[in-house]
Amino acid sequence: MRRILYISFCMALIACEDPKTETNPTDSASTIEKVEDVVADKSDLVVVEGNIFTEYYPGKKAIKFQGPQDNEERRHGKWLFFSEDGVELSMTVYHHGKKHGHSIVKYPNGQLRYVGEYANDKQIGIWKTYDTEGKLGEEKDYGDAEE
Numbered sequence: 001m002r003r004i005l006y007i008s009f010c011m012a013l014i015a016c017e018d019p020k021t022e023t024n025p026t027d028s029a030s031t032i033e034k035v036e037d038v039v040a041d042k043s044d045l046v047v048v049e050g051n052i053f054t055e056y057y058p059g060k061k062a063i064k065f066q067g068p069q070d071n072e073e074r075r076h077g078k079w080l081f082f083s084e085d086g087v088e089l090s091m092t093v094y095h096h097g098k099k100h101g102h103s104i105v106k107y108p109n110g111q112l113r114y115v116g117e118y119a120n121d122k123q124i125g126i127w128k129t130y131d132t133e134g135k136l137g138e139e140k141d142y143g144d145a146e147e
Contacts, residue, residue: 045057045058052066053068062084062086063080066080067080072097079091079093090104095120103118109132111132113129116128
């Protein structure tokens with residue numbers, strides 16, 4: 001997500017240049033090359049061992065995402081998302097690329113943010129949201145899974 005924001009920011013800077021100001025055409029090209037380098041580095045951040053996919057944060061050996069994949073490289077099983085500090089921020093169960101099972105999302109302080117269940121990428125059952133201190137905020141019933 002940060003890369004997308006960085007790329008968007010760089011592209012916006014290039015697009016917003018004052019046309020009255022003379023610029024060196026190589027400056028814009030240089031910025032684009034740097035953006036492309038950041039995107040190209042993505043492959044260095046991903047490791048797949050067996051069926052376990054792991055993505056790391058740039059410049060760190062901190063895990064960002066981790067979970068198993070099926071034979072078609074779709075998420076399949078329990079996937080975890082971590083902060084740059086190593087705090088587990090979410091756990092979602094997938095079935096052949098679709099959210100299918102429990103999902104738990106936490107605030108950076110470790111408190112629950114929301115919990116619920118998916119069936120074929122759709123929210124089902126009762127979902128609960130919490131405030132940053134862990135106090136139950138809202139409950140919403142999404143009903144039963146469609147057959």
